[in-house]
Amino acid sequence: MRVLVIDDSQINVTLLCRLLEKIEHCSSVDFLDPESALHWCVKEAPDLVLVDYMMPNMNGIEFIRQFRNLPHCQDIPVLMITANDEVALRYQALEVGANDFLIKPVDKIEFLARTKNMLALRRHQRLLENRAAWLDAEVQKATAEIRAREQETILRLSKAADSRDPETGAHIVRMANYSRLIAQNLNLPEAVQQMILEAAPMHDIGKVGIPDHILLKPGKLSVDEFSIMKTHARLGFQILDGSASETLQMGAEIALAHHEKFDGSGYPQGLVGSAIPLSARIVAVADVFDALTSERPYKQAWDIERAVNFLREGSGQHFDPLCVNAFLQNFSEVLAIKERYQEDQDDVENFGAF
Structure with a gap:
């Protein structure tokens, strides 16, 4: 599962990516610039987003707002990481689509627990999506078989008259x-x-x-x-x-x-x-x-x-x-x-x- 890490500090990015290595079957993609991260998300879909709040040009809330506007990114879990623990900021982040929060300095145990929970949520989402796709394929297959039998009946009726x-x-x-x-x-x-x-x-x-x-x-x-x-x-x-x-x-x-x-x-x-x-x-x-x-x-x-x-x-x-x-x-x-x-x-x- 891929985790997208966005923070304008290289030290923070390195720390988070090292912690993610401890989670089985997990890889990371990191960006120092939120605009570059958004551009990447246009064609790619991460399984979890870790985004800092305080960044130049575009803060974490604006990133989440634009991220949620991408059709394939509306349900992907987002963890906001910030040194700011004000309640008003959290409310604003929740309104634009954040799922959970981590306060700097990041506690290793809390980080791993929250990240694993978010990835588990995403894993279940993917299972449901795959199940839905499978059911849709089966329905289309059954419908195609019915259509084929219907077409055969139509042609035989037409040939009977002919x-x-x-x-x-x-x-x-x-x-x-x-x-x-x-x-x-x-x-x-x-x-x-x-x-x-x-x-x-x-x-x-x-x-x-x-x-x-x-x-x-x-x-x-x-x-x-x-x-x-x-x-x-x-x-x-x-x-x-x-x-x-x-x-x-x-x-x-x-x-x-x-x-x-x-x-x-x-x-x-x-x-x-x-x-x-x-x-x-x-x-x-x-x-x-x-x-x-x-x-x-x-x-x-x-x-x-x-x-x-x-x-x-x-x-x-x-x-x-x-x-x-x-x-x-x-x-x-x-x-x-x-x-x-x-x-x-x-x-x-x-x-x-x-």
Whole structure:
């Protein structure tokens, strides 16, 4: 354990350091100048401070005040050593953070007893800190395991819906990464960006409840068939709603509202503008762009420029203008995502992208 010794007298410093050598597992760091000692404390944390009161430029009370302002030094024991035994001085020292006092001339037995007591206090503090750090690490480990299982469940749910849809696993990975990019460019918190990345693949989970003759129909749907197809938004919401998981809660939100349009002409609720959850407004842009630029058994892929023009033309009507602008803000990153996750990649590899 390290003891910081501060006294403007070299004789006093030498005496205190010699006494500290008698304490097992104890080393000392000494300074004649309190300002230099403070500078050292900015990067280092002693286990105990022994500081004289009467010193030029900065007395012991001012040193303690500034020492206690350092975030990592607020709980470290401080012993003030002084020839002044006035009660008022002691009160002042206690107010700024001193823990105990020694009066000069220092009595060897009293010094060793008080120092050992302060070091014992600090040792217990460190044990508690280490215990707290260990508990925090264990909690983070357990939380990470839960998150990993949750992510696996989400991906398997998304893949279950995908297996009944002509869209590919690469599609949901691309649109999820597009969604995160939009969230990033909207300056949303990192945690929200990650949640959108993980929740976006669940946007079409409700398609598991759509009959094959409608879901897989190569041609245009009839009015009645399209009415049934539109129910996948509410079905997806019903599948995911009520979960304790924030990610699944966002997934339910996205599943229900990603077909809403900014002007209110979408479904299933006909929401307008900011009444549509932001997560769903983000996913709407990402999903449509990838659907347009991807080849399907029933259509050819649009070229990039045509798809971008479609987004721009739909800005303020189909799409939230802020989300469109955020998507186009760093378009080189959009192209990089599109190139990274190709249709012919293995689904397992694609799902690992999360």
